[in-house]
Amino acid sequence: MAETGVPPGLNPRDQRSGEQRTPLTAPGRPGGPLWYGLAFLIAMALVQAWVLTPAGRQISYSEFKAAVRGGQVAEVVVGEQTIRGSYSSAIDGTRTFSTARIDDPRLIEELDGAGVRYTGEFMNRWLPEVIGWVIPLLLLFALWNFFLKRMGGADGGIMSFARSKHKVFSEDDVTVSFSDVAGVDEAEGELKEIVEFLKTPAKYTALGGRIPKGVLLVGPPGTGKTLLARAVAGEAKVPFFSMSGSEFVEMFVGVGAARVRDLFAKAEQKAPCIIFIDELDALGRARAQGPMGSHEEREQTLNQLLSEMDGFDSRKAVIIMAATNRPEVLDPALLRPGRFDRQVLVDKPDVKGREAVLRIHSKHVTLSPDVNLTIVAARTAGFAGADLANLVNEAALLAARHDKATVEMSDFEEAIDRLVAGLKKKRVMSQKEREIVAYHESGHAIVATMTPGMDPVHKLSIVQRGFGALGYTMQVPLEDRYLLQRQDLLNQLAVLLGGRTAEEIALGEISTGAQNDLMRATDIARSMVTEWGMSDLLGAISYDTSKRNKFLDLPGGPERGVYAEDTARLIDAEVKRLMTDAHAEAHRILSSHRDMLESVTRRLLEVEVMDGAELRKLLDGARAVQEHDEVAPASPSPGVQ
Numbered sequence: 001m002a003e004t005g006v007p008p009g010l011n012p013r014d015q016r017s018g019e020q021r022t023p024l025t026a027p028g029r030p031g032g033p034l035w036y037g038l039a040f041l042i043a044m045a046l047v048q049a050w051v052l053t054p055a056g057r058q059i060s061y062s063e064f065k066a067a068v069r070g071g072q073v074a075e076v077v078v079g080e081q082t083i084r085g086s087y088s089s090a091i092d093g094t095r096t097f098s099t100a101r102i103d104d105p106r107l108i109e110e111l112d113g114a115g116v117r118y119t120g121e122f123m124n125r126w127l128p129e130v131i132g133w134v135i136p137l138l139l140l141f142a143l144w145n146f147f148l149k150r151m152g153g154a155d156g157g158i159m160s161f162a163r164s165k166h167k168v169f170s171e172d173d174v175t176v177s178f179s180d181v182a183g184v185d186e187a188e189g190e191l192k193e194i195v196e197f198l199k200t201p202a203k204y205t206a207l208g209g210r211i212p213k214g215v216l217l218v219g220p221p222g223t224g225k226t227l228l229a230r231a232v233a234g235e236a237k238v239p240f241f242s243m244s245g246s247e248f249v250e251m252f253v254g255v256g257a258a259r260v261r262d263l264f265a266k267a268e269q270k271a272p273c274i275i276f277i278d279e280l281d282a283l284g285r286a287r288a289q290g291p292m293g294s295h296e297e298r299e300q301t302l303n304q305l306l307s308e309m310d311g312f313d314s315r316k317a318v319i320i321m322a323a324t325n326r327p328e329v330l331d332p333a334l335l336r337p338g339r340f341d342r343q344v345l346v347d348k349p350d351v352k353g354r355e356a357v358l359r360i361h362s363k364h365v366t367l368s369p370d371v372n373l374t375i376v377a378a379r380t381a382g383f384a385g386a387d388l389a390n391l392v393n394e395a396a397l398l399a400a401r402h403d404k405a406t407v408e409m410s411d412f413e414e415a416i417d418r419l420v421a422g423l424k425k426k427r428v429m430s431q432k433e434r435e436i437v438a439y440h441e442s443g444h445a446i447v448a449t450m451t452p453g454m455d456p457v458h459k460l461s462i463v464q465r466g467f468g469a470l471g472y473t474m475q476v477p478l479e480d481r482y483l484l485q486r487q488d489l490l491n492q493l494a495v496l497l498g499g500r501t502a503e504e505i506a507l508g509e510i511s512t513g514a515q516n517d518l519m520r521a522t523d524i525a526r527s528m529v530t531e532w533g534m535s536d537l538l539g540a541i542s543y544d545t546s547k548r549n550k551f552l553d554l555p556g557g558p559e560r561g562v563y564a565e566d567t568a569r570l571i572d573a574e575v576k577r578l579m580t581d582a583h584a585e586a587h588r589i590l591s592s593h594r595d596m597l598e599s600v601t602r603r604l605l606e607v608e609v610m611d612g613a614e615l616r617k618l619l620d621g622a623r624a625v626q627e628h629d630e631v632a633p634a635s636p637s638p639g640v641q
């Protein structure tokens with residue numbers, strides 16, 4: 001008999017928890033195998049009992065011989081170990097009997113003499129084999145199948161691996177159109193061309209042109225890449241096949257590749273249509289990297305995708321669109337001509353774009369007349385489309401919570417505050433902490449207000465929100481800026497260091513609260529030196545080649561710029577000098593407005609949230625007196641440690 005596959009030494013506790021584990025951890029886990037082993041043993045025992053235990057009356061060999069001599073036996077089957085047979089008339093209610101065979105050379109003679117019909121048995125040749133290994137094999141197969149099923153998730157058994165998950169369905173009439181997308185006009189413009197291709201492919205191919213195959217949408221998360229892809233399908237009125245890059249990467253080598261084949265085969269039947277691969281970076285990461293060797297499955301899937309894209313008949317009008325927010329990690333092979341050679345940048349919207357996005361999303365929201373979306377747009381610099389959609393929703397929820405009939409401007413204000421700095425926290429800060437934060441924020445606000453050319457302070461707050469943000473000072477740009485001059489950046493550095501410097505001046509001590517300020521300031525200073533050529537000492541040379549490649553350029557290039565050790569030292573020194581100068585500037589402004597720092601801080605501790613108008617009223621007196629101080633430029637000034 002075959003051994004069962006029960007691993008030794010499993011404790012029963014493991015069995016139970018093993019049953020509840022998620023499918024991914026199933027292979028090799030105890031629990032399943034043990035139960036199966038037990039079931040297998042029992043099944044074997046039953047089979048054995050059924051097949052090997054002879055039927056009918058069990059009699060001794062002597063009884064059998066006596067019956068033969070007495071002429072009671074009609075027929076026997078002589079097996080290797082047993083003799084089974086039937087009586088000519090029933091004895092004890094049964095006609096059949098069996099007995100264990102004894103080596104008896106005269107048996108045949110006696111059977112002949114008694115006129116009993118006898119046959120040998122073939123059964124014994126193959127039945128034990130069936131029991132011995134065919135059945136265990138079947139059971140093992142069942143066991144294996146069971147695990148594959150568990151690993152494949154609820155819908156995937158061994159037979160369905162190759163098939164794409166249920167997600168590969170074509171959406172035949174997408175209702176999204178370009179009017180649902182705003183703030184990404186450039187991308188929209190480029191995609192309109194694709195729509196034309198899809199609508200009338202013949203027009204383009206008739207002249208021998210090649211319809212573009214791949215369009216890669218590149219941009220930060222939430223900017224509407226997925227939305228745009230669907231809008232293209234909706235505008236062109238073609239079927240839309242969408243799948244996420246991560247869905248192609250499975251545990252088993254070859255499965256992802258099979259899915260790619262499947263996807264393309266299905267799409268080809270429905271041409272003209274769009275195949276959309278979301279989050280392409282999940283599968284299109286550059287091959288053969290990482291210390292553990294290559295990721296074979298992903299590599300195979302990627303190869304399959306590349307060859308499908310190559311093999312595709314370009315007259316078929318199937319456009320492959322993909323989206324990623326990490327183009328720099330993509331395999332260069334994906335970006336070659338004939339593949340994703342068209343790249344469309346989907347960027348965060350500017351102030352007009354934000355307003356348009358807000359309008360789209362507040363279409364179905366009852367707005368009060370006091371809501372000014374232009375102001376909301378101005379206050380949400382840096383928000384992506386998805387953030388703005390979220391903002392409108394949040395404002396509507398807030399209004400509903402306050403039982404209002406319409407969504408008011410104050411709801412938007414509160415929603416912005418929430419989204420910007422996280423949700424209000426219940427925990428109260430100690431008096432000491434509040435004081436530190438108040439000085440810190442006043443410092444930022446005063447430096448920002450006293451520095452000419454800075455964006456006006458919109459609001460400062462010491463209401464603790466979310467993780468990490470104990471307070472904030474918010475400046476609202478009057479316009480979106482595309483260019484910053486050196487002086488703007490130096491001023492920004494001073495404002496960023498203003499918080500920490502205020503703590504230093506007022507309390508003679510610094511806290512951990514300035515970590516984020518320092519990080520941002522250092523980033524700016526480093527970029528000034530290495531990227532923007534703003535250091536006289538190092539000259540107008542870009543030392544940073546890694547950052548430049550972030551968007552659209554081919555991936556590759558060193559992690560950090562290539563320069564000599566000495567240059568690195570020089571860069572560090574220059575960054576340090578910029579930071580020191582900025583600190584000196586903040587120090588100069590704050591110590592010459594020491595009384596103002598006190599009064600703003602006191603007021604802030606009282607009201608917790610102060611808007612820009614009130615701040616400026618508080619500061620107005622001091623500014624009039626000290627006007628002549630402000631003319632001095634912030635840099636270059638001697639370093640102060």
Ligand code: ADP
Binds near residue numbers: 227
């Ligand atoms: P991405 O794919 O770039 O991460 P999505 O397309 O998934 O972003 O955007 C998520 C949601 O945010 C969209 O369904 C839409 O409601 C909203 N949204 C994002 N960008 C825009 C935009 N430019 N115009 C209108 N709505 C947008």
Ligand code: MG
Binds near residue numbers: 225226278323
């Ligand atoms: Mg997306």
Ligand code: ZN
Binds near residue numbers: 440514517
């Ligand atoms: Zn700060």
